[in-house]
Amino acid sequence: MLTLYGTANSRAFRCLWMLEELGCQYEHVPVDFAGGSRKADYLRLNPNGRVPCLVDGELVLFESLAINLYLARRAASPLWPNTVADEARMLQWTLWGTNELDALLGSLNRQRRLPAGQRDTKLIETATEALTAPMRVLDAQLASSSCLTGAEFSLADLNLASVVATALAARYDLAPFVHTSAWFGRCLDRPAAKRTIAMALAAAQRWTDGRSQRNDG
Numbered sequence: 194m195l196t197l198y199g200t201a202n203s204r205a206f207r208c209l210w211m212l213e214e215l216g217c218q219y220e221h222v223p224v225d226f227a228g229g230s231r232k233a234d235y236l237r238l239n240p241n242g243r244v245p246c247l248v249d250g251e252l253v254l255f256e257s258l259a260i261n262l263y264l265a266r267r268a269a270s271p272l273w274p275n276t277v278a279d280e281a282r283m284l285q286w287t288l289w290g291t292n293e294l295d296a297l298l299g300s301l302n303r304q305r306r307l308p309a310g311q312r313d314t315k316l317i318e319t320a321t322e323a324l325t326a327p328m329r330v331l332d333a334q335l336a337s338s339s340c341l342t343g344a345e346f347s348l349a350d351l352n353l354a355s356v357v358a359t360a361l362a363a364r365y366d367l368a369p370f371v372h373t374s375a376w377f378g379r380c381l382d383r384p385a386a387k388r389t390i391a392m393a394l395a396a397a398q399r400w401t402d403g404r405s406q407r408n409d410g
C-alpha cells in the first residue's frame with residue numbers, strides 16, 4: 194500500500210494529483226507543515242522536516258517531484274513520455290520548475306500568508322520581478338505547443354502545472370502570460386486535478402478554522 198504524507202495544501206498537492214491521475218489505492222496522512230512535519234515520528238521518515246513524503250513498503254521517498262517520477266514509472270503510467278527524447282524534455286521541465294519557479298513562488302506564498310502589516314513588500318516586489326523572465330520562457334514554449342512535450346498531457350505538464358499552481362495561493366498574476374494561463378486552465382480542468390484541488394481547498398479551510406479557534410482560545 195502506498196502512503197502519502199502531507200496536507201493537500203502543501204507541495205503534497207503535486208503527489209496527490211499524480212496519485213489521483215493514476216487512480217491507484219493509497220492512504221493519505223495529512224501531516225501539516227506547522228509543527229506536524231517536525232514531530233519525531235515524521236522526522237524518522239523525512240529528516241528534512243518537510244512534506245510530502247511517500248512510503249511504499251521498504252521505500253521511503255522525499256522530494257515531491259521525485260515522488261511523482263517514481264509513481265509514474267512504478268505504475269507504467271501513460272503520462273510517462275514514450276520516447277527517450279520526450280523523457281529528457283519531461284525531466285528538463287520538471288527540473289526547470291523546481292530551479293526557476295518553485296523558490297520564488299514559495300517565498301511569495303509565505304509572504305501572502307502573513308498578516309498584511311507583516312509582509313516584506315520589497316521581497317514581494319523582487320520575487321515578482323524575478324519571475325517575469327522564466328515565465329516568458331514558459332509562455333514562449335506554450336505558444337507553439339499545447340502541452341510541454343507535444344500535443345498530449347504528460348508528466349512534464351503535471352509536474353510543472355503543480356509548481357505553477359502555487360501562483361494561485363501566492364496571488365501571482367498569470368494573466369499576462371496568455372499561453373501559460375490557457376495551458377494551466379486545461380491542466381486544472383482534468384478530473385484528477387479537480388479532485389485534488391477540492392482536497393487542497395478543504396485542507397486550507399481546516400487550517401483557517403483552526404487558526405481562528407486558536408486565536409479565540
Ligand SMILES: N[C@@H](CCC(=O)N[C@@H](CS)C(=O)NCC(=O)O)C(=O)O
Binds near residue numbers: 202226230255
Ligand atoms: N523540495 C521539497 C520542498 C518541501 C517543502 O518545503 N514543503 C513545505 C510545505 S509546502 C514544508 O514542509 N515546510 C515545513 C518547513 O519547512 O518547516 C519538495 O518539493 O518536496
